[in-house]
Amino acid sequence: MEKIVIDYIFRPFFVAIDGFKDVIGRNIQVISNYQETKQNNQRFKDKIEQLNYQLTKLEKIKNENQRLRKLLNFKERVPYQVVGASVISHSADNWSQIVTINRGQESGIKAKMAVVAEEGYLIGIIKRVTAHTSQVLLLTDQQFVTGGLVSRNASRDLGVVRGRKGSNKLLMNNLSWDADIVSEDIIVTSGLSGNLPKGLPIGEVISVSPDNYGLTQEAELNPFFDLNRLEEVLVITNFTTKTDVSLPPFNIDSLLIKGEE
Template sequence: MFKFNRNTLIAAVLVITLIIIVSFFYFSDLNLPFINWLSDLIYNTITPVLNLIHHLVENIKNYFITLFSIDEINQEIKELRQKNSTLERQILFLENINRENKRLRDLLGFKEKVDYQMQGAEVIANSPSVWEKIITINRGSRDGLEKRMPVVSYHGYLVGRIENTGSNSAQVRLITDQDFVVGGIIARTESREIGLVRGSGRDDQPNIMDNIAWDADIETGDIILSSGLSNNFPAGLKIGEVSKVETDNYGLSQKAEINLFISDITLEEVMVIKNFDSEISGDNETEQNETNEDSETAEAIEEDEEIEEN
């Protein structure tokens, strides 16, 4: 235990006396240089200590305030997290609405560019089978849909054709299905060669365009469109892009691997072409191919498409 001795008592008295004297001169407005210097010295010495004590007291006070209000803070954090989750869901919902609006605008824009009579539809199911590439849409016979009607995406890409119809829904066989065949034509003006585009039925195998003439002008990067040489599909629908060309049938013909355009998009909405003028489409494509069209290939296109449909 601390004990006061004589020296300590004398020192304390002197300090107190000095403080009283300095205070007296300070508050009496007497202008004495020594007293002013001493007063400033004492003030500058004590002020940092007082500030440190003040901050320490504030920190202790804030600590106890936080400690006693921890339940309230936890409840506020919980409410903020709930609000954040709600806002995130709303953002996702609005982003989905925005994407849907963009797709619908693209569908409307495509519909305005062509003379087809079309019916919009939403994709409501995908076939679980690994052997068939089929989707189900929410439009059926009540909406005027019939078997074999072509189906396109909002980009104008060929998706497939109606396989079966119900009253309020229909099944669409995709162009990637192994039983799907459509006549294709190279979009490049200098070529305009024709062939048959066939689905591979598997994601790990390329889709093929075969029955191409052995001397046909076809190269990597060419865009393939529907030829319109049969009555099943209108001419000019975008199918895909040539990724590889090689000889076929021991050099008697050529075949090409095709990257289908629908492989790069998610099918959520589609358009069913209910009516198109096949005669005009066929005549236009025939005129464009007068100089290089192989009549035997044209016949093969129609025969293969009809076999596949039956």
């Protein structure tokens, strides 16, 4: 009789305790599921980061292969001796436009040699050389000067191409007052100095205007290559001055990039 009374009195407490145990059990399960979900999410996140890294790496390799293929394309088109190099640093100041490459005297490189990028676009000349590195004076530097030639067969007029201080454009001046030069003309190296081959693409004419009180003309040029994204180059170590890559069989049209692949 006493047991029945005790059961009757304490049964609500036992039921409450069992209910409390169920609540605790469910909460523990929820916490456990949350921890497992959190760990799974972290694993997925790590996997996504790894895949993104691999994709970035593959894209970098793809772009590098495209650049190298274009350099090789130029090398196979022209009868020049060339040395491939990678850009390892850019000038840190705003006054000079210079990059350093990882090839020097031991690779046969000397001062004043021409340096080209993809498809043979002229990007500068060798300025200083050490045993294993070289400085390249870019054509946008105010100290850069070379002879320029209008590649159009009906013209072939000559001028001097210079870099412009604080600008990514080029200036071609010393053109005769009656020089046949118009917007969209292609300007190539004249080869008259003997340091650079004839016919290397320099840039495209943006505008033409009178200069020196109308006694001469000058033209503004847009370089073919974005010098801010230089990574690989070719240094032309030997060439024949009789070769003109802007004339057949090395036609200028075959050297110009028509669009990204």
